[in-house]
Amino acid sequence: MTDPTGAPTGRTDGAPGAPIRVLIAEDQALLRTTLAALLQPEPGMSVVGLAEDGARAVALAAELRPDVVLMDIQMPGLTGIEATSRICADPALAATRVLILTMFEVDDYVLGALRAGACGFLLKDTDPQSLVDAVRTVHEGQSLLSPQVLARLVARMPRAVAAGAPGIARADDVEALTPRQREVLLLIARGLSNSEIEVELGITRATCRSHITALLARLGARDRAQLVIAAYESGLVDPH
CATH class of the missing domain: 1.10.10.10 (Winged helix-like DNA-binding domain superfamily/Winged helix DNA-binding domain)
Structure with a gap:
């Protein structure tokens, strides 16, 4: 895994070869279970939790300490932006990476989420392989966002x-x-x-x-x- 400077971090938390632990935060039940069904069978990946809103995402992140959180922006109650901010501000979750889920390529909410500490964003209608690749990319310490976007x-x-x-x-x-x-x-x-x-x-x-x-x-x-x-x-x- 690399740090933000591009250097290897030498991160060793978890057993060698341990799967990427993913938490999915999405208020639409069908999409939430669909995302889990796509990621869970993937080699080297494990869905460790499902959250239906931002407050639950924050609580589960603190409890489970996932490697990657797939975070919907527009959720009832605590928004995805605020949930991202709380997760990224928690020193105990310094190794957790947040990947934003959005319906639109250019969304005013996305910039707020990136300011809050998210690593990038992913369109909800992306193809399954791109979803898997995105999770692996942010887990490796890279940002999933081009400077042009x-x-x-x-x-x-x-x-x-x-x-x-x-x-x-x-x-x-x-x-x-x-x-x-x-x-x-x-x-x-x-x-x-x-x-x-x-x-x-x-x-x-x-x-x-x-x-x-x-x-x-x-x-x-x-x-x-x-x-x-x-x-x-x-x-x-x-x-x-």
Whole structure:
């Protein structure tokens, strides 16, 4: 598994070869059971819980500590965004990754969920193999969201509101970065991988990871997706 900098984490929780433990939070019973039926038979994967609303998702996440939570956004009571925020803010669930389920590719709610700490989003009408691949991708520590799609999401939101979102950098935060850190952040926002950033800037792998680690800490970002949000919302990158 990799960390947000692109380096292996050496994560060892669970037995070697243990299956990816998935919690499904979806208020529609039919879709909830369908998702479980698709994932449960998959080699190396296990559905450990089903939640019908956000409050139940938070409770089950705390109890079961799943590797991945498939989270519907629009649920009765506690929304998927608030549930995601509570799960991602729990230090005991630092290794749990949240993957958002949505009906639309560009949804105003998705940006809020990404700010809250979600790793990406998945369309509800996706094909079964893409669902399986998505769960594996976020479990490996990667973000399931292209910078291009994220730019479209940010462009839909008023910048004044977006910049005031808790946990995401303001323009002043980005301005306080070193020139090299801003360069790295800009390249991350443009979708470059670590190896591509290293070549672009002529820096070593260790230096690149060091810059990304510093960016995550200084901008209060959980992962690379939140770094991209910070770059757009601070005005470093123009989404238009």
